[in-house]
Amino acid sequence: ADVMSEQLARQLHEEVSNSYISDYYCAPEADTSSDLILAQMLQMEFDREFDTQLRREEKKFNGDSKVSISFENYRMVHPYEDSDSSEDEVDWQDTRHDPYKAVKPTTTPKKGFVGKGKNITTKHDEDVCGRKNTARMDNFAPEVQVGDGIGMDLKLSNHVYNALKRHCDTEQRRSARLHEKKEHSTAEQAVDPRTRLLMYKMVNAGILENINGCISTGKESVVFHANGGSFEEKIVPEECVLKVFKTTLNEFKNRDKYIKDDYRFKDRFSKLNPRKIIRLWAEKEMHNLTRIKKAGIPCPEVVILKKHILAMSFIGKDHVPAPKLKDAILSSEDMKKAYYQVLNMMQRLYQDCNLVHADLSEYNMLWHDGQVWFIDVSQSIEPTHPHGLEFLFRDCRNVATFFQKAGVAEALSVFELFNTVSGLQINSDNEADFLAQIEALEKRNEDHMVKNRKNKETSNYKDTCRI
Numbered sequence: 335a336d337v338m339s340e341q342l343a344r345q346l347h348e349e350v351s352n353s354y355i356s357d358y359y360c361a362p363e364a365d366t367s368s369d370l371i372l373a374q375m376l377q378m379e380f381d382r383e384f385d386t387q388l389r390r391e392e393k394k395f396n397g398d399s400k401v402s403i404s405f406e407n408y409r410m411v412h413p414y415e416d417s418d419s420s421e422d423e424v425d426w427q428d429t430r431h432d433p434y435k436a437v438k439p440t441t442t443p444k445k446g447f448v449g450k451g452k453n454i455t456t457k458h459d460e461d462v463c464g465r466k467n468t469a470r471m472d473n474f475a476p477e478v479q480v481g482d483g484i485g486m487d488l489k490l491s492n493h494v495y496n497a498l499k500r501h502c503d504t505e506q507r508r509s510a511r512l513h514e515k516k517e518h519s520t521a522e523q524a525v526d527p528r529t530r531l532l533m534y535k536m537v538n539a540g541i542l543e544n545i546n547g548c549i550s551t552g553k554e555s556v557v558f559h560a561n562g563g564s565f566e567e568k569i570v571p572e573e574c575v576l577k578v579f580k581t582t583l584n585e586f587k588n589r590d591k592y593i594k595d596d597y598r599f600k601d602r603f604s605k606l607n608p609r610k611i612i613r614l615w616a617e618k619e620m621h622n623l624t625r626i627k628k629a630g631i632p633c634p635e636v637v638i639l640k641k642h643i644l645a646m647s648f649i650g651k652d653h654v655p656a657p658k659l660k661d662a663i664l665s666s667e668d669m670k671k672a673y674y675q676v677l678n679m680m681q682r683l684y685q686d687c688n689l690v691h692a693d694l695s696e697y698n699m700l701w702h703d704g705q706v707w708f709i710d711v712s713q714s715i716e717p718t719h720p721h722g723l724e725f726l727f728r729d730c731r732n733v734a735t736f737f738q739k740a741g742v743a744e745a746l747s748v749f750e751l752f753n754t755v756s757g758l759q760i761n762s763d764n765e766a767d768f769l770a771q772i773e774a775l776e777k778r779n780e781d782h783m784v785k786n787r788k789n790k791e792t793s794n795y796k797d798t799c800r801i
Contacts, residue, residue, distance in 0.1 A: 381410035464489025471495070474502050525556075529578055532640050533558075541565045541638060541645065542574065549655050554615075554712070555579045559653055560645075562637070570637055573648035577619075579612045579712075581642065612642045619712035620644055622689060629686045631679050632707045649700050649707050656702035659736075664701065666741065673737045673745055675706045680733070680755045689714045690722050694729035696736045717756075720780055723772045727752050 388405050396402040447456045455462065467490035468483040483490070490498075525533075536542050543561035550557040556578050562570035616639060623646070626633045634646035650656045664672060676699065683689050691698070692713045700707040715722055730751040737745040746754060749768055753759060758775075762768040 385409050460491075461489055463492060467492065467495035471498070474499075475506055478502050478505075525578070526581070529643065532643050533576065536576075536638075536640060536643070536645070539565075541570065542576075545576065546653065549575070552710075559648065559655075565638060568637075571635070571647040573650070573653070574637060575634070575646050575648050577616075577644045577646060579616050579642040579644075581609055581612050609642070615712050616642045616644050618714075619710075622711040622714045625687050625689065626683065626708065626711065629682055631682055631687070632705050633711070634707075634709060649702050649709070656700040656707065658697055659699040659701050659706065660696035662701040668704070669737070669740050670742055670744065671704075672701065672706050673742045676733060676737075677746075677751070677754070679706065679708060680729070680751075683708075684717065684726070684755050685757070688716055690717055690719070690726045691729050692725040695732040718779065720776060723756070723776050724769070726756060727769065727772060730755065 388409060392403070392405045447454050449455050457463075465484075465487070468488045471480040471483060471490070474480055533545055537544065540563045543563045546559045546561070548556055549559045558576040558578065560574045560576055562572050562574045564570055620636050620639045623633055623636050627635055634649060637645040637647065639645070648655070659672065680691075680694070683691060689711075691708065691711060692715055693710060694708075698708070698710045700709060715725065717723065717726070719725075727748070731748045734745060734748040734751050748765075749760070749763065752768075760768060760771050760775075762771060
């Protein structure tokens with residue numbers, strides 16, 4: 335009967351509740367007889383648990399980000415907060431008011447001034463403008479280190495601020511230009527990301543085993559040594575070279591005159607797109623090398639062409655390239671032998687291949703296995719080119735000058751060499767007069783070709799009308 339007594343049960347419940355609350359939530363002097371106080375104390379505990387969970391969610395959501403989002407608006411703030419919490423426990427990241435945040439300078443109202451009478455301050459005040467300029471430095475690019483000018487109460491004049499802003503804008507544009515050049519053009523080593531990707535593809539396809547390094551750098555291209563692989567049942571030389579044509583025209587701006595008047599590429603020439611010009615330039619060298627190799631003239635053998643990368647056989651041995659004719663140390667007999675080889679190769683190049691090298695010199699001829707080899711024929715043109723004979727005369731002058739200085743007594747003069755190679759008979763010992771006759775001959779040839787072209791077009795038109 336005592337256990338089931340309702341009055342005894344209510345008394346025991348009150349004793350347990352009062353002891354639990356007094357131990358955890360209330361001070362010794364707190365009044366626990368009121369139901370309102372008990373309800374508020376329990377609600378406070380629920381609010382604390384909710385805020386603790388909300389703080390965990392906020393920390394998980396923000397992570398290590400420098401920009402954080404506060405959930406403070408969702409917290410439950412109770413009027414009966416205990417007074418045991420100290421200032422050290424305040425998490426400033428979770429509050430709206432950051433005590434370390436710099437105070438922004440006060441701005442003038444829309445009317446342009448504050449104050450009255452002698453205490454009036456306009457928007458043109460020196461201190462106000464200086465603080466405004468300091469605050470506006472925060473809008474500079476992130477890489478510009480502006481420091482804590484607001485905290486130092488720094489005042490920048492308009493002249494200084496404008497100079498800093500111009501400098502920052504200039505540096506940004508310069509950085510953008512450097513980035514653009516790095517990503518979209520080939521420079522000294524000619525390996526931009528696109529070119530590097532093409533080279534990787536050639537290795538992955540098995541055409542090349544590996545690419546070893548740069549062996550030569552010129553005004554128009556860079557040459558890399560590589561080990562050959564296999565390509566569609568075609569025998570790839572054990573040692574190859576990759577000739578990568580530069581996509582920047584800064585060092586060789588006049589290359590268009592070699593290609594725009596060449597009838598083979600005339601219709602595909604576009605001066606507005608440098609990358610297309612480079613691809614045509616590489617394709618032109620491939621066709622010229624193929625024609626020269628077919629005539630039996632010593633030159634590199636074409637392996638494959640990929641856009642502006644031309645893979646060829648390597649002239650040399652064991653990773654050591656053959657020396658240029660200028661750098662080769664030859665005896666008088668070898669030099670004489672080299673001269674007659676060059677003379678014969680120039681004649682066959684002009685008569686059998688119907689080509690003019692257009693850049694022939696001791697720098698574009700290699701000496702390997704007792705034989706002269708022609709290289710760099712990307713600018714080679716046909717004699718029907720409007721300036722074909724002029725380029726041939728320049729080649730003859732370079733060759734005659736080199737071998738005469740090398741002490742070859744049998745070397746012909748530039749005029750005799752030109753007549754021997756071309757088969758023409760231009761009689762003059764004066765260079766100006768000789769060039770004038772060459773230009774007149776080129777003019778007649780060009781007029782004759784234009785006339786033939788018009789006659790052909792007229793004949794085709796008549797045939798079309800007849801049909």
